[in-house]
Amino acid sequence: MSESRMLFDQLDRRARLMRGVRYAGVLSACIAGLSLMAAATSAIVVRPISHFWLIVAAGLLLISASGFVLGYRLPLRLSRTLIRADVALGLEATLSTLNDIQHKPEMRLFSNRIEAKLPSPFPLPREAFPVGWKEASLLGTAIVLVSISFVVAAIPSRAMHREIQTSAAIGSVVGLPESLVVEASSEMSGQRMQTDTGLPDATSAPDTTETLTLGDILTTIRSAPATVTSSEAEIDEASLRPRQTPELTLEEVLRQIEEHLVGDVSESLSATETEILEAYRDSAKGELAERLERILDSSSHDEILDQVSQILADPALADAIPGSELPTVERDTIQVAQVGSDVENDSAPLMFDTSSEQVGELVIVETTLPSSTGDEGDYTYYLTKGVPIEPPSEATALSDQEIALSYQQLETIALSRSLDPDVLDTIKAYFDRIARGGS
Amino acid sequence: MITEAHLERASSALASLQAAVGKTIVGLPDVTRTTIIALLCRGNVLLEGVPGLGKTLLVKALAQAVGLQFSRIQFTPDLMPADIVGTDIITETNGHRGFEFSAGPLFANVILADEINRATPKTQSALLEAMEERTVTVGTTTHVMQEPYIVLATQNPIEMEGTYPLPEAQLDRFMFKALVRFPTESELTEIALRNTEGEGIQLPTPSISRDDILLSREVARQIPIADEMRSYISRLILATHPHSKHAPSIVREYVEYGASPRAAIALILAAKANALLEGEAHVRPTDIQRIFHSTLIHRLILNFRGEAEGVSISSLLDEIWKKTPLSS
Structure with a gap:
């Protein structure tokens, strides 16, 4: 060549x-x-x-x-x-x-x-x-x-914007303070963006893939006094009061455990679920009663908390608690619920009296709900359309016009009614915030 | 087949010719080059310029330098075709009478048709056959011109009264139209010096032979040109047509008719001859550029708007050259 x-x-x-x-x-x-x-x-x-x-x-x-x-x-x-x-x-x-x-x-x-x-x-x-x-x-x-x-x-989509509005509406229904609703919505948005783009989001909330348990609540209660600031104490006296009396808090938690075992939630469960839960309850109730007795006789706060943690860590007892059997929801598989439009359109903002809130539980003052959200079934109160809240039992009612609602109850109800995990996350965040002394 | 010796001989002959004509003609290197290229390409040249610029001298010098027969025809309105072509006359030989063709001034090697636009179209058209076919038909007899044959016509662009502008068909038969410009100050001084001192203007002595010209013609035709260069020339020609996709906007706006295929042939042949004159072994874009204006300037016809606005064809050609890329 x-x-x-x-x-x-x-x-x-x-x-x-x-x-x-x-x-x-x-x-x-x-x-x-x-x-x-x-x-x-x-x-x-x-x-x-x-x-x-x-x-x-x-x-x-x-x-x-x-x-x-x-x-x-x-x-x-x-x-x-x-x-x-x-x-x-x-x-x-x-x-x-x-x-x-x-x-x-x-x-x-x-x-x-x-x-x-x-x-x-x-x-x-x-x-x-x-x-x-x-x-x-x-x-x-x-x-x-x-x-x-x-x-x-x-960029957050309009669909996501609707989702945020949905969260806000739910927050209004369950009496969430506005600041918390916004924060929870922002956290959801941040997590959504991270999921969708796959890019790390510096502003995203810590990983909350684990389902919040009563053990977590107790751990939070234990660490709560160290994180409380004077300004927070000034803002909400009612929310500080329970932290100043941990005995009351612990008793309330134990009461809720008992409540789970005793079973007012049975009304919201299916027949099969009720049968399973009753079987667990029967097998665990005697031992729990003994251990609870010991707890109540304990002298120091830390000792009480440790013992409750042991109870909750005990597999036999944990099995007896309906909420602990529920599946853990992974963030990456969360799908945005499309219930927002209904709530957004149908429900007017509901104002609740939050002055009597207590740590670890949500106190809802009885009020008149819009007819459009209350015309299904026997329930009077709804988290959102189609997701009822059980009326308070006689034994656990704080007063004649108050309903005590724990996260475990809510989680059980919400998951049995196929409430969107994202909405549940918001509620969980709210309970977490309450547990940490927020308003 | 062209050999190295042929190439060398042609190159040296053309260099001698250029030098000889250049000694007589002051300035006008482009016109001189164009005339020699036309000689090599069997072309004809239309020289346009005001009187007194040395057009006739150029033709005379060229003919003299090549040693060819020169003929000058002054075109006037009363000039008849027979006056330039020739006619049959009765002759008597050994008591025998018969017709014999008496050749006109067209029968030479280098023809100077001075002020061609002053003759009638009938006489002008008598040139057509001689220019293109290199033959002249008188009666039933066709006479072949002797090669090399070249017609160099002149016309005065300012005295248009009583003239007969050349028709487009006849213009197209001129390979080049060379614009004879006015000399610069230094050139003018040199012209005055040569004509007023010593023996005056001296025509060159023959420096090359007729055979050298014919050989050079043959060599020039063999100069290679790339296919892409041919395509380039075709695009250049098409760009002169207002309805062509290659035409720039100014052409579409001001041109009525573009150049003919004869122009493309002329461009290729002229580029080859230019390459030979410059001692190159192939046709370059520069060779095309050197003869681009003189090949096309008389082949574009402006439309009414172009005429009315006084658009210069030269500026149109500049635009075409700029807007037509070599590599498409």
């Missing part, structure tokens, strides 16, 4: 390489543009796409690679490649003419003269086909579009 032929092959490879880069750039820019549109559409109009960044990255990689291979593999017209090289290198059509006459014997005289006039050493092929502004601009466009699409994907 002659030197000129080798030179032409090098130029041809370089030209195809650059065409591959251009193809990859064009396709990347197109895909990035489509990703941006998809991100904008889904984030603003519909709902965010799960693992958006992964889809975009994989798509870009695949399409870019395909474009490059296509551009590199498809043959180029050599004469056109060479005239472009001539123009780029200022060779005045030398290469293209040489290529045309190389195989003509009658032109040997001229081809020899042309070859003799080629610069030596010949410029590198990359000088003839450099990475120009076209390639750079395509690459830059793709990067910018992908970045924008990621940003757009991180």
Whole structure:
């Protein structure tokens, strides 16, 4: 193979390489543009796409690679490649003419003269086909579009906005303070964004994948006095009072355990669930009674708390507690509930008296509920549409017009009624906040 | 088949010719080059310029330097075709009478058709066959011109009263239209010096032979040109047409008709001859650029708007050149 032929092959490879880069750039820019549109559409109009960044990255990689291979593999017209090289290198059509006459014997005289006039050493092929502004601009466009699409994907969607409104409405129904409702909603949003974009979110709440148990509540109660500030104490005296008297708190917790075992919740459970729970209760009740007796006889607060923790850690007893058998809900599998619109549209804000709140439980003052939320079944009170709250039993009622509701009760009810886990998370956060002394 | 010796001989002959004409003609290097290229390409040249710029001298010098027969025809309104073509006359030989063709001034190697636009179209058209076919038909007899044959016509662009502008068909038969510009100060001084000192203007002595010209023609035709360059020339020609996709907006706006295929042929041949004149072994974009204006300037016809606005065809050609990339 002659030197000129080798030179032409090098130029041809370089030209195809650059065409591959251009193809990859064009396709990347197109895909990035489509990703941006998809991100904008889904984030603003519909709902965010799960693992958006992964889809975009994989798509870009695949399409870019395909474009490059296509551009590199498809043959180029050599004469056109060479005239472009001539123009780029200022060779005045030398290469293209040489290529045309190389195989003509009658032109040997001229081809020899042309070859003799080629610069030596010949410029590198990359000088003839450099990475120009076209390639750079395509690459830059793709990067910018992908970045924008990621940003757009991180924007809370209108669907999510509705979800936040739903949480707020639920908070109103169950008497959540406004600040807590907003905070809980923000946490949900942050977690949602992290889930959807897959990007780490510095503002997201700590992992709360574990179901909150009474043991957690007790642990929180134990550590609560150290975190209380004077300003918080000034804001809500009612919420401070239980922390100042841990005995009362512990008694209330134990009362709730007893309540679970005794079983006012049976009205909200199915027949099968009730049978199972009763079996557990029968097997565990005697032992629990003895241990509770010991607890009540204990002298120090810490000792009492330790013993209660032991009770809750005991598998036999834990099995007897209905809430502890419920499945743990993983954050990543949470699906946004679509109940918000109903609540948002149907329920007027409900005002509850929260002055008598106590740690670890929610006190709801009896009030008149909108007729649209209370016309199903025998229940008078509803968390949200279709999710009733049991009326207080005679034994556990704090007063004639108050209902004591623990998180365990709520969780049992909500999960048996297929309440969305996200809503349950909000409620859990609320109980957690109450347990930590928040208002 | 062209050999190295042929190439060398042609190159040196053309260099000698250029030098010889250049010694007589002050300035006008482009016009001189264009004329020599036309000679190499079997073309004809229309020289346009005001009187006194040395057009006739240029033609005389060229003919003299090549050692070819020169003929000058002053075109006037009463000039008849037979006056330039020739006619059959009765002759008597050995008591035998018969018709004999008496050749007109067209029968030479280098023809100077001075102020061609002053003759009637009938006489002008008598040139057509000679210019294109290199033959002249009188009666039933067709006479072949002797090669090399070249017609160099001149016309005065300012004295248009009583003139007969050349029709487009005839204009297209001129390979080039060379605009003879007014000399610069230094050139003018040099012209005055040469004409007023010593023996005055001296025509060159023959520096090359007729065979050298014919060989050079052959070599020029063999100069290689890349396929992409041919495509480029085609795009250039198409760009002169207002309805072509290659045409720039200014062409679409001001041009009525573009150049003919004959222009493309002329561009390729002229580019080859230019490459040979410059000692190159192939046609370069520069060769095309050198002859681009003179090849196309008389082949574009402006529309009414272009005429009314006084659009310069030269500026149109500049735009076409700029807007037509070599590598598409």
